[in-house]
Amino acid sequence: MVNIASAALLASLLCVPGYGAADVAGRMDIVDGDTAHVAGQTIRFFGIDAPEAGQTCQNADGGIWACGKWVTERTRARFQGKQARCVEVDRDRYGRIVARCTADGTDVGRWLVQEGLAFAYRKYAMDYDLDEKRAAITDKGLHGSLVQDPAAFRAARVNGQSTGRVAPDASCAIKGNISSKGVRIYHVRGQEHYERTSINTAKGERWFCSDAEARAAGWRKAKR
Template identity: 55%
Template sequence: MSRIAVFLIFALCLLVASYAMAGTLTGTIRVIDGDTIDVAGTRVRLHGIDAPEASQSCTTNQGKSWNCGAWVSREVRARYQGRKAVCTPLDRDRHGRTVARCMVGGEDIGATLVAQGLAFAYRRYAMDYDLVEKQAAAADRGLWAMNVQNPADYRRNGQAVAPSQRQSVAGDCNIKGNISAKGERIFHRPGQEHYDRTRINTAQGERWFCSAAEAVAAGWRAARR
């Protein structure tokens, strides 16, 4: 092989490597809020997740209101502030932020936050963390142990919605159609073991039913207890 051919191959390899490096963000994390960080001077919106806004409040099952948005930001900051991240840019959002999947110590930040109940799977844009969220919900981890308004709804409305509005029941339609961590459609009637702890998120396909017959007809099965 001629020297010119070797040189061209070497130059091509360098060019490919430079493009690959340009497509990766590596640097120290500065946490902005539950789903937004700065890496290497770039504002990054974490791919596939949505966390409560810093100003957002939640309500415990005992009816106590508290600032869960600020709590999530503190928890994320405690875990990741100052650590080194390697982020793969995937898109750019309407605010000009880089949407990226970020790894710290070989672990996906988005998956970890959803698994610990500090953020929700953002199914509008990705299904990457769908099953991870269902497992967190089934275990009542983090935000799943309380009444939380969907962050997107909060941003859209600009204010919190009362728990009674979030978990609204129309008349006698008080049967909860829940989707389990395994994707099973299960309905719970008042008085059953897991009725009170079951949360209904209509944005994820869950719903209320007025009768067991209606639930069965829609494809849900009755909870065993």
């Protein structure tokens, strides 16, 4: 028979929020904009999504830049080596701990979204929705550039496909588009329709590194 003291202890444990979840504390080593190693565990920051380390973005004048690398560097500058405490919220499909982390009294995920280094991952949580909107209003960080959704970027990479307006490789940013009539036309930076043209490799469209490469593949240059 369970005595009164044991029953009370069991009830108190069941009422503790997060009971049974991992509580990881230790030195934080940044992997990229939304992932870190803490005390030997791989932690995915809860409620946010950041560009992949190899992802590129496009700025207002059409220039391509390594935004994923920049986000990683900014995150490291702020949190690398800090003592962190991460409370598990979930586990992702890779078995990583998805957690809310604090370092120096700062909510790491919230700081990243407020600085425009990551986006609110609304598919899973709305915790940082307003933080992202405030950052977007002032074009802070990534909001001043054209950025492919990180989840879409990952999916395209897994499938060996690329869909979007921003070149995955900044040195190969010529857009090989196929019109609705099947005409193969390529666009270079500065041309009228370059910015609005999106490339879908699943349809046979592609990126080129030079005019010569595009012409050799059977594409013609856009007239304007």
